[in-house]
Structures are given as C-alpha cells and as structure tokens.
Amino acid sequence: MTGTTDPRAAAPDGIARHVTSQQRMDVRMSVSPLRRGRGDPTYESTADGAVWRTSRMSSGPVTYRLMQTSRTSVQARAWGPGAPELLDAVPALLGLDDDASTFAPEHPILQEAHRQLPHLRLGRTGLVLEALIPAIIEQRVHGISAFGSWRYLVSKFGEKAPGPTPKPMFVFPTPDVWRRIPSWEYHRANVDPARSKTIVRAAQAAGRLEEASTMTSEDAARRLRAIPGVGVWTAAETAQRALGDPDALSVGDYHLAAVVGWSLLGRPIDDAEMVEYLQPLAPHRHRAIRLLYLSGKATKPKFGPRTALVDHTWH
Known part of the structure; x- marks a missing residue:
C-alpha cells in the first residue's frame, strides 16, 4: 500500500x-x-x-x-x-x-527493570526529518522552552490534521515550508539563529536525510552528522525515534550522565565515563536507558544547576 x-x-x-x-x-x-x-x-x-x-x-x-x-x-x-x-x-x-x-x-x-518491563518495544517511524527537527529545537535549551517552540512552529506552519481529532491538531510541515519560515518567526518561537539555520540546512537536505532510514546505524549517524549543527546528541535523539535504534546513546544530554551515575554507581559521572561504563551493554545502550526511566529506577539528587530558561525572542 x-x-x-x-x-x-x-x-x-x-x-x-x-x-x-x-x-x-x-x-x-x-x-x-x-x-x-x-x-x-x-x-x-x-x-x-x-x-x-x-x-x-x-x-x-x-x-x-x-x-x-x-x-x-x-x-x-x-x-x-x-x-x-x-x-x-x-x-x-x-x-x-x-x-x-x-x-x-x-x-x-x-x-530488575528488564524483568518488570520485558514487553518494552522500541518503535520506529522511518521518518528522519520529522524526528530531527524537534531534536534540533531541543538542543541546549530547557524542555519547557523547546516544547513551546515546537508547538508554535507546527501550529502556525503545519496544515490542519485530516479526519476527526480529539483536539485541534496539525501536521508536521513540509521540508519546503521549514526552509522558508522567516527568521523573525523563528525568533518569535524562541529559536535562536544557530538552531534555525540548522533546521534550514536539514530541510534543504531532506531527501538525503530520509535515505538514512534504510542505512545501518553507523551510516545513518554519519549522514545525520554531515549536516552542520547536528552533533552526537541530536543524531542519537533522531535515531531513537526514526530508526528505533536500541543503541543510540544521547551523549551530551544535560542530565543523562549524572542520572546513569547516580542510578547505577551511586555517584555522578561525566559523558566520557558514561560511554565507557555502558559500553558492555552495546548494542542496547538506549534500551537500558529507557528501562531505567520507565521502571522508575532512574535517580538523581535534587541539587546542582538546572538548565536555564533562555529567551531568544529579543534577537
């Protein structure tokens, strides 16, 4: 079909x-x-x-x-x-x-997490740009800010969803629409110029990026990271959703290494130590992280810095 x-x-x-x-x-x-x-x-x-x-x-x-x-x-x-x-x-x-x-x-x-949730299944959409653009929006900003930016851009530039919906819903814009969104609209959405330029580059390369859905994990990561502004974290977040990659580890996440350290070692660790520590779990490192969170066993003391809410609308 x-x-x-x-x-x-x-x-x-x-x-x-x-x-x-x-x-x-x-x-x-x-x-x-x-x-x-x-x-x-x-x-x-x-x-x-x-x-x-x-x-x-x-x-x-x-x-x-x-x-x-x-x-x-x-x-x-x-x-x-x-x-x-x-x-x-x-x-x-x-x-x-x-x-x-x-x-x-x-x-x-x-x-124990795996025993509790043996039915965890990592889904895949096969839609690369649809996973990549929101990951770009979420780069280096608080989730609340990123979700607001996503909501603004999709609601304003996406078309109304077909069929009945339980609330007003909208469809992910086409690559051409993402490419043509004016710079001031990105500013209104609280998306800074660095991220908006990365979105435009990704939209321009949409055809080549969608090819990543049929590649090996390694080749797909290389294809994604060929876009300037797309790093390890963004490529991993995209691969988790578009490719269902069970090993895509979000290195560079603001909280992840500390959560892994406190949950499994009882102390904080950095990205390099997290990568080394989780290596024996390959090719299931992302699966291990999902299980940790879904089982409620992910922990991190409530002290230390939080991701700042940054306003980019003044640019």
Missing part, C-alpha cells in the same frame, strides 16, 4: 488495521517518545486509552489513532492521503521489529 491513496481514508471512519503479536505490546510505551511536551499539536492521548498522532508520510499527511484492544493486539485507524502508507508502518511503529533477545544486563537494577 505504500505510496498509494485510498478513497476510504477521506471517509469519516477512515481506514483501519488490526495488528496482533504473540508477545505483549504496549502502545503508549512504544510511541510516547514521539510526544514533544503536553501541548504537542501532533500528539494526544485520550481518557479511553487511545493515542492520536499526526504525521507526514511520503504519500501525504495522516492522522492516526492507536487503541490497545488486548495485551497482544492493537487497532489502528487512519485518515488522510498518507493513511494506507501509515497502516503499513504500524508494526514497526509499535516495535514489532525490535529484538531484545541479546540484551543481558549484569547490573541488578537493570536486570
């Missing part, structure tokens, strides 16, 4: 697919990394347990709804030109391609 359209996608009920697995699935656990803050205009979770999201497939925009119907089954429904293509991608989105069979941590905290 990839690349095709289906007239049913424009119908009020859209089109649907039922996905089953022999192993347990958890929709929210697999797709929650795609959410960029509580006000994300591309993501919403509702009281009935459904996850709603918008996306831009190669065939066009789509709104989709994922509902867990049992421990081993999920109902997916989608609207818009990209609906058939999205439904083809649902198994990967739910992490059914993820293989944790070789993950065997020795640390008792990670062992």
Whole structure:
C-alpha cells in the first residue's frame, strides 16, 4: 500500500488495521517518545486509552489513532492521503521489529527493570526529518522552552490534521515550508539563529536525510552528522525515534550522565565515563536507558544547576 491513496481514508471512519503479536505490546510505551511536551499539536492521548498522532508520510499527511484492544493486539485507524502508507508502518511503529533477545544486563537494577518491563518495544517511524527537527529545537535549551517552540512552529506552519481529532491538531510541515519560515518567526518561537539555520540546512537536505532510514546505524549517524549543527546528541535523539535504534546513546544530554551515575554507581559521572561504563551493554545502550526511566529506577539528587530558561525572542 505504500505510496498509494485510498478513497476510504477521506471517509469519516477512515481506514483501519488490526495488528496482533504473540508477545505483549504496549502502545503508549512504544510511541510516547514521539510526544514533544503536553501541548504537542501532533500528539494526544485520550481518557479511553487511545493515542492520536499526526504525521507526514511520503504519500501525504495522516492522522492516526492507536487503541490497545488486548495485551497482544492493537487497532489502528487512519485518515488522510498518507493513511494506507501509515497502516503499513504500524508494526514497526509499535516495535514489532525490535529484538531484545541479546540484551543481558549484569547490573541488578537493570536486570530488575528488564524483568518488570520485558514487553518494552522500541518503535520506529522511518521518518528522519520529522524526528530531527524537534531534536534540533531541543538542543541546549530547557524542555519547557523547546516544547513551546515546537508547538508554535507546527501550529502556525503545519496544515490542519485530516479526519476527526480529539483536539485541534496539525501536521508536521513540509521540508519546503521549514526552509522558508522567516527568521523573525523563528525568533518569535524562541529559536535562536544557530538552531534555525540548522533546521534550514536539514530541510534543504531532506531527501538525503530520509535515505538514512534504510542505512545501518553507523551510516545513518554519519549522514545525520554531515549536516552542520547536528552533533552526537541530536543524531542519537533522531535515531531513537526514526530508526528505533536500541543503541543510540544521547551523549551530551544535560542530565543523562549524572542520572546513569547516580542510578547505577551511586555517584555522578561525566559523558566520557558514561560511554565507557555502558559500553558492555552495546548494542542496547538506549534500551537500558529507557528501562531505567520507565521502571522508575532512574535517580538523581535534587541539587546542582538546572538548565536555564533562555529567551531568544529579543534577537
């Protein structure tokens, strides 16, 4: 179905697919990394347990709804030109391609986290630019600020989501739109010139960047980092979501090394020591980090500096 359209996608009920697995699935656990803050205009979770999201497939925009119907089954429904293509991608989105069979941590905290959450599945969207641009926006700034910037830009420059939505939702803008956003709009969104220029460069190279979704992890990282302004952290954050890379370690994160150190060693460590310490867990270092956080075992004393909220709107 990839690349095709289906007239049913424009119908009020859209089109649907039922996905089953022999192993347990958890929709929210697999797709929650795609959410960029509580006000994300591309993501919403509702009281009935459904996850709603918008996306831009190669065939066009789509709104989709994922509902867990049992421990081993999920109902997916989608609207818009990209609906058939999205439904083809649902198994990967739910992490059914993820293989944790070789993950065997020795640390008792990670062992217990894995025992508690054996059903963690790392999903992948296959959409590189859609994961890269919000990661660029989140570079070196507080999450609250970054989420506000994302919300402003997508709501203003993205198109209205197709089909019914539980709140006003918008679709990730096209590369051409990202490239043409005026500099003053980035300023209003509190995105400084360095990050906005990186976004423009990424949008200009969108075609080559999307090719990374079919590459090895190493080649994909090189392709991403070929964009000036995209470093190790940004490439890893992109690979985690777009590629479902279980080993993409967010080196350079403001808090991660300290969290790993306090959680697993009882003391703070820096990035270099974190990389060395976690190396035996390769190729599952990102999986270990997700388990640490999801299990509630990630810890860090509440003292020391916090990421400052910086206002770039004055530029």
